[in-house]
Amino acid sequence: xxxxxxxxxxxxxxxxxxxxxxxxxxxxxxxxxxxxxxxxxxxxxxxxxxxxxxxxxxxxxxxxxxxxxxxxxxxxxxxxxxxxxxxxxxxxxxxxxxxxxxxxxxxxxxxxxxxxxxxxxxxxxxxxxxxxxxxxxxxxxxxxxxxxxxxxxxxxxxxxxxxxxxxxxxxxxxxxxxxxxxxxxxxxxxxxxxxxxxxxxxxxxxxxxxxxxxxxxxxxxxxxxxxxxxxxxxxxxxxxxxxxxxxxxxxxxxxxxxxxxxxxxxxxxxxxxxxxxxxxxxxxxxxxxxxxxxxxxxxxxxxxxxxxxxxxxxxxxxxxxxxxxxxxxxxxxxxxxxxxxxxxxxxxxxxxxxxxxxxxxxxxxxxxxxxx
Amino acid sequence: xxxxxxxxxxxxxxxxxxxxxxxxxxxxxxxxxxxxxxxxxxxxxxxxxxxxxxxxxxxxxxxxxxxxxxxxxxxxxxxxxxxxxxxxxxxxxxxxxxxxxxxxxxxxxxxxxxxxxxxxxxxxxxxxxxxxxxxxxxxxxxxxxxxxxxxxxxxxxxxxxxxxxxxxxxxxxxxxxxxxxxxxxxxxxxxxxxxxxxxxxxxxxxxxxxxxxxxxxxxxxxxxxxxxxxxxxxxxxxxxxxxxxxxx
Numbered sequence: 001x002x003x004x005x006x007x008x009x010x011x012x013x014x015x016x017x018x019x020x021x022x023x024x025x026x027x028x029x030x031x032x033x034x035x036x037x038x039x040x041x042x043x044x045x046x047x048x049x050x051x052x053x054x055x056x057x058x059x060x061x062x063x064x065x066x067x068x069x070x071x072x073x074x075x076x077x078x079x080x081x082x083x084x085x086x087x088x089x090x091x092x093x094x095x096x097x098x099x100x101x102x103x104x105x106x107x108x109x110x111x112x113x114x115x116x117x118x119x120x121x122x123x124x125x126x127x128x129x130x131x132x133x134x135x136x137x138x139x140x141x142x143x144x145x146x147x148x149x150x151x152x153x154x155x156x157x158x159x160x161x162x163x164x165x166x167x168x169x170x171x172x173x174x175x176x177x178x179x180x181x182x183x184x185x186x187x188x189x190x191x192x193x194x195x196x197x198x199x200x201x202x203x204x205x206x207x208x209x210x211x212x213x214x215x216x217x218x219x220x221x222x223x224x225x226x227x228x229x230x231x232x233x234x235x236x237x238x239x240x241x242x243x244x245x246x247x248x249x250x251x252x253x254x255x256x257x258x259x260x261x262x263x264x265x266x267x268x269x270x271x272x273x274x275x276x277x278x279x280x281x282x283x284x285x286x287x288x289x290x291x292x293x294x295x296x297x298x299x300x301x302x303x304x305x306x307x308x309x310x311x312x313x314x315x316x317x318x319x320x321x322x323x324x325x326x327x328x329x330x331x332x333x334x335x336x337x338x339x340x341x342x343x344x345x346x347x348x349x350x351x352x353x354x355x356x357x358x359x360x361x362x363x364x365x366x367x368x369x370x371x372x
Numbered sequence: 373x374x375x376x377x378x379x380x381x382x383x384x385x386x387x388x389x390x391x392x393x394x395x396x397x398x399x400x401x402x403x404x405x406x407x408x409x410x411x412x413x414x415x416x417x418x419x420x421x422x423x424x425x426x427x428x429x430x431x432x433x434x435x436x437x438x439x440x441x442x443x444x445x446x447x448x449x450x451x452x453x454x455x456x457x458x459x460x461x462x463x464x465x466x467x468x469x470x471x472x473x474x475x476x477x478x479x480x481x482x483x484x485x486x487x488x489x490x491x492x493x494x495x496x497x498x499x500x501x502x503x504x505x506x507x508x509x510x511x512x513x514x515x516x517x518x519x520x521x522x523x524x525x526x527x528x529x530x531x532x533x534x535x536x537x538x539x540x541x542x543x544x545x546x547x548x549x550x551x552x553x554x555x556x557x558x559x560x561x562x563x564x565x566x567x568x569x570x571x572x573x574x575x576x577x578x579x580x581x582x583x584x585x586x587x588x589x590x591x592x593x594x595x596x597x598x599x600x601x602x603x604x605x606x607x608x609x610x611x612x613x614x615x616x617x618x619x620x
Contacts, residue, residue, distance in 0.1 A: 023499070024495075024499055026476075026492075026495050207484055207490065207491045210477070210480060210481050210484060210485075210491065211481065211485060213470065213472070213473055213477070213481075214470045214473065214478075214481045216472070217469075217470035217471050217472050217473060218468045218469070218470055218471070220432075220468060221464070221468035221469070221470065221530075222470075222481070223451075223452045223453050223456075224430060224432075224452055224453075224456055224462060224464075225453075225456060225481050225482040225485055225486055225530060225534065226453050226456040226457045226482065226485035226486030226487075226488075226534055227453060227481065227485045228453050228485075229453070282472070343474065343477065344474070344476060344477055344480065345474070345476070345512050346474075346476040346498075346499070346502075346511040346512060348508065348511075
């Protein structure tokens with residue numbers, strides 16, 4: 001299920017502190033994570049190869065899935081870890097769509113490089129916006145993000161240079177050779193999806209991740225533990241702006257068309273919330289699972305029109321009330337399974353603790369600890 | 373002991389603290405000093421303002437008036453996380469574990485962020501803290517699944533992991549069985565012996581008497597009396613306050 005290809009950077013099942021500190025070591029991953037890495041790499045490589053054997057329609061459809069995965073990862077990073085319930089991520093999706101047009105058509109960057117530039121633009125915009133929005137709490141924050149998105153949408157709709165309400169065609173991308181455009185967009189989209197998973201994974205594995213997980217579990221206790229909550233949330237907000245923008249840019253390249261009503265549509269955030277609620281908040285696996293599930297539902301049932309939307313709504317209500325931790329939450333509750341090695345297990349190796357206790361630790365490997 | 377502590381340096385001090393919520397004056401002109409290495413017990417009836425006092429010291433609330441001085445530095449306007457980093461560790465009366473993280477990870481958060489240290493550089497500190505609080509055997513257990521005693525221990529472990537010079541313990545023995553209280557007393561006495569400066573709010577008087585050097589009694593946000601533990605508990609002021617008489 002996972003498309004993570006990052007484990008090679010993180011070191012496999014190796015103790016982090018064996019040499020420095022005798023008596024114990026801290027295990028960051030287990031043997032299982034090696035298999036997960038192998039499977040992830042196989043999935044990523046097969047996805048990379050899709051354009052070589054599949055139909056053009058398949059690549060275009062898969063780009064939708066990649067967009068959903070990236071969007072869900074970013075929204076989950078905001079809501080699931082930093083407690084930032086944003087209903088305004090469409091602001092950055094739209095900035096991405098207009099950014100890729102701006103950099104490709106106006107500044108003559110290569111359209112694929114313009115995707116990264118659009119991401120950077122969103123991050124730069126997010127930096128001063130974040131402290132303003134953070135002054136708002138809970139529901140007010142949510143509304144604030146939406147207002148910000150609407151302000152940008154209305155502004156863009158009223159500027160002649162961006163095509164006003166009818167939008168623009170991304171001419172430079174349309175002029176690319178068709179294979180370059182379709183396959184290139186596909187690979188860039190795959191890159192954005194895998195990149196979004198990777199960046200969340202790397203964040204969580206780092207010291208910042210320790211703070212984010214603590215904030216997720218208890219904001220107040222995190223502050224009293226010396227965690228700079230503001231800075232952690234700022235990092236998350238800026239990263240999410242970058243990710244959503246890059247995702248919006250890919251979607252724009254896929255459609256070749258940008259338009260304020262579509263690019264800044266609140267539906268984007270609604271999809272993200274749906275996916276994360278179904279999949280499971282506060283994990284890396286949940287949003288991937290939710291995105292795939294939503295994608296499958298969309299592909300198989302969207303022909304039924306309003307019945308399809310009723311079904312989605314019903315599913316969301318049932319999940320939110322009966323399974324608040326999502327499908328991945330069920331998996332964790334049942335099997336204590338964590339596909340991504342972001343946890344830290346303590347393994348006592350010598351009786352620096354009384355022997356009984358050391359044995360107890362070895363017997364209880366916990367989420368990631370590998371018995372010695 | 374009282375003579376000794378008076379001569380030693382003051383590590384934490386509140387000067388004329390006042391705090392009201394709505395129309396209720398919760399803390400009214402409270403001045404107290406904590407000496408280096410001293411264990412100070414705080415008693416008072418429910419609603420006397422004990423937890424609010426901790427909230428003012430640790431930065432959850434800002435006082436309406438008065439100052440909080442830590443190591444000769446005015447920290448009244450310092451944020452909560454910065455007070456923690458300066459060396460004020462606290463436990464919460466109602467434990468607030470990071471429920472989905474392991475016990476070890478809980479302690480690691482504090483060991484890294486409260487000390488401003490790197491993650492790997494903090495492992496040693498975590499293991500030491502877990503040993504001290506008798507949580508080593510539960511290191512990989514999910515914190516949300518701990519029993520009350522172990523949650524209380526985890527509160528203590530997190531406060532300690534930040535290498536504080538002052539420990540604020542808020543009813544850490546509350547709700548525990550007699551045997552568990554005895555165990556906790558041993559741990560806190562160990563900490564006291566190691567030289568931590570401690571302020572301990574507690575209703576379980578015998579636990580305080582067994583541990584602290586001095587007791588400071590408050591009522592309606594004001595100081596009643598402070599001094600030798602048994603003398604304070606036997607004083608007319610405290611007796612009157614607890615037995616329903618009017619506080620002075």
